[in-house]
Amino acid sequence: MSKYIIRRLLSLIPTMFIIVTLSFFLIRFAPGGPFSSEKKVPEQVLQNLMRKYHMDEPMGKQYLRYLGDVLRGDFGPSFRYRDSTVNELIADSLPNSIVLGTFALFCATLAGIGVGIISSLKQNRWQDYTAMSIAVVGISVPLFVIGPVLQLVFAMKLHWLPLSGWITGRDGLKAMVLPALTLSFPYFAYIARLSRASLLEVLRSDYVRTARAKGLPERVVIVKHVLKGGLLPIVSYLGPAFSGIITGSIVVESVFAIPGVGRIFVQSALNRDYTLIMGEVIVYSLILVAMNFIVDIVYGFLDPRIAYK
């Protein structure tokens, strides 16, 4: 078991390394520089700026310098928003993204598992068909369609919920409903389908047949024997789900005007704000890699075939 944990930990490092390196060089090699979109700056000022941000040094040296800074936890100043550092910008917006993302994933998992269980027990009956049809809609409709449509219906026409904004604003918690609903919908759908399929497979397995042959009442068979094995794949899915939530939050934050990291991500890419993008990519990747790691470890604890080698 500890070997398993160590192996997982060790794979973190090359992954992070590759991400940082890849992003760094990708961004630097893109056409145009961080200052090319601004008004024509005089040559002297440009040179000073370049020197200030160390852009006059050879690429390799810039890279090593950046690596050193990152390891110390300093992401540098924003190229675009000259008065703030990247650390400040990210620290302000990250908590909002995390709250939204975690809440959305939590709802999606709970609802998805519940629906999946009901569907598998009532296979091929109307509960199953309805649930699975809704699930297919969930995986078919893109987030940027769900978001605006929900806004149209619930905010503009029915006036039940606020159009945009965040819980820090005047609408409080109500502002989180629509964005969380939007963000969670595709993952709820996927988890529902996944748990249904997995539970059905377990229901047909030999060991459930043994449990029934032992005379256990069906309720006990399901709760004690079916659920544990059937729901384990969901744990594995949470890793990629988190990755999707991160990507999805970019859209949802833009649509609902939520002050999170996602919303500034697109702008920083278009602005070629090198340090800000790098900072965002590293933070996102770190979160993702950490989540995957945690998910792997939790899975290892839950599956006795790994926990007890």
Next chain:
Amino acid sequence: MSRKISKTVNEFNQQLKPISLWADAWKRLRRNRMALISLWIVVFYAIIALAAPILPFFDYRIQNLDHTNLPPSFRPAGQLAIEKLKSQITILKERVDSGMDTLKPDLERAEQELTVAKDELISNPENKKVYIFGTDNLGRDMLAKTIYGARISMLVGFIGTLTAVLVGVILGAISGYVGGWLDNLLMRFVDIMYGLPYMLIVIILMAMFRKEGQSSIVILFVGIALVSWLTIARVVRGQIISLKNSEFVEAARSMGAGPGRIIFRHLLPNALGVIIVFTSLSLPSFIMNESFLSFLGMGVSAPLSSWGSLVSEGANTMELYPWQLLAPAIEMTIFLFCMNFLGDGLRDALDPQSKNRT
């Protein structure tokens, strides 16, 4: 390779109908009503998208400033334009009456336009047009726009998926067959790629590498295809590995078949079922990714439009003109919905005991 299927009789004098793998799969697919309906809908979309230039629709580029922002209707555009002007005038009148004199010139202009419109109602043939999906802010037909959007989206999806599948199948097959360090390397690479928030990297790519005004379709392909081949490669590799020690492979090898021939003539045809299923499920995923990028403003750029950019535009005006959002949104949703149902149905038909079900 055609095989004659003849009817034979067993020892009890019962008729036996041997059935080929594909016929069996087709039979199973036919029984799945939802999948069948989805198939016809997808085919319908494909036909319309392909034939769009020759169909009697209005050109999506034609602008008609008399017909801006008209709601969807079966009535002729001229009447709708008049109604719009009338309601505008009513609002302006109210405001002017309540004391907003600065709006007086607007009110007069509107009343003049109304007179002109009424005159031209019969004389101008343009006014007889029917916009069943409404128009946008430049008077362009939403139906035409969404159809052309569909063309682009489906084109991107199709070509992108094909590329991803090709790359994935070849790499996965070689990796699975050859095994050893090559396989290890490739799978490590796939694992790491899986762990990356690749959409972020794609966004960065798109933002960095696009040139203003130029159509960025190629970069779009490269970006999305870069990550789409991962799943196919893994799946094909898995199939190849489970098949490569079968007896028919040994037989082929003993007859002198080289690895290339074995992979392409013997192993891959057996993996075809899985490949088809994943292709049909990759297509909607590809389209979703493309429209995601377009929505953020990083996909196809004007004058081309895809479903993603249409939804993006529509989202801006949805309070006043909701049809501009709903038309592309619903059209896109239906297509993706059907593709997913079709993919599910294909998987049930070709691979009923699949462990890859979700």
Next chain:
Amino acid sequence: MTDEVILQVKDLKTYFTVDEGVVKAVDGVSFDLRKGETLGIVGESGSGKSVTNLSVINMIPSPPGRIAGGQVLFHDKDLLKIPLSEIHHIRGNKISMIFQDPMTSLNPFLRISTQMIETIVLHQGLDKKAAKEKAIEMLKLAGIPAPEKRIDQYPHQFSGGMRQRVMIAMSLSCNPEILIADEPTSALDVTIQAQILEIMKELTKRLGTAVILITHSLGVVAGTCDTLCVMYAGRIVERGPTDVIFSEPKHPYTIGLIRSVPRLDKENTERLYSIQGQPPNVIDLPDCCPFYPRCEKAMDICRKKYPTATKFENGRSVSCWLYSEEKK
């Protein structure tokens, strides 16, 4: 083995509906089981042996299957007609079943202790502690070394043979009257097979359990069963005491089966014998003797009607036109 009959299966029919038609997996099977008797059911794959036994405890998945007729009388109560709640008291308690593949028959996510204790607590009303002691005792009887330690382990920590011992221990822990063993050794190595059969024989003799042993191996039957039923295409074609059937087989299929077993004690100058042809596809079989295409002694009537059963002394019976008085 006494003369008290505890189980009577009468004309059991279990059908499965598939796209191509109706599969009559079990089509009129009858047999009796006495207290303490070991009954063997022998047949090829697809002959209906497993389905027969699943039907006895009413565990046929439906759809697509259904029990289409017949009775299963356990102490004169028809198991096919009693409500579900009563059947739960019988399964695992009075009639236990073990399956072929020990690798997949145990829940990989639960400890052995959990899986064994739940049965004992459910059926015998003991508390957890007492149940665990009973389980450990059963494991010891089944030949598991250091059972107190191993009982808290998970199934994947046991080898195949060990797992089947655990299954046997688990199924006998409530002292059932009947143990149904569905090909318990087919998935194991030959050397382990012998051990498992020994353990089964020993334990069931000690506890006085009657056994229905399903297998496709005549060797297994010869060593363990008092009575033997030979099944073909969903029906029992011959029945009787094992040694009598082996020395004097009557049905051509039985004769063929016994001849097919290679003998070490005879000089092998001829080719190995095998019954020509293939077992039938049991979908929509016409009314005939299903063995007739492969039978060396087939007659005209064999093609037209299923033979009636002819009874002999010793509880023997054969379904074959060769012996039937009703030959026309």
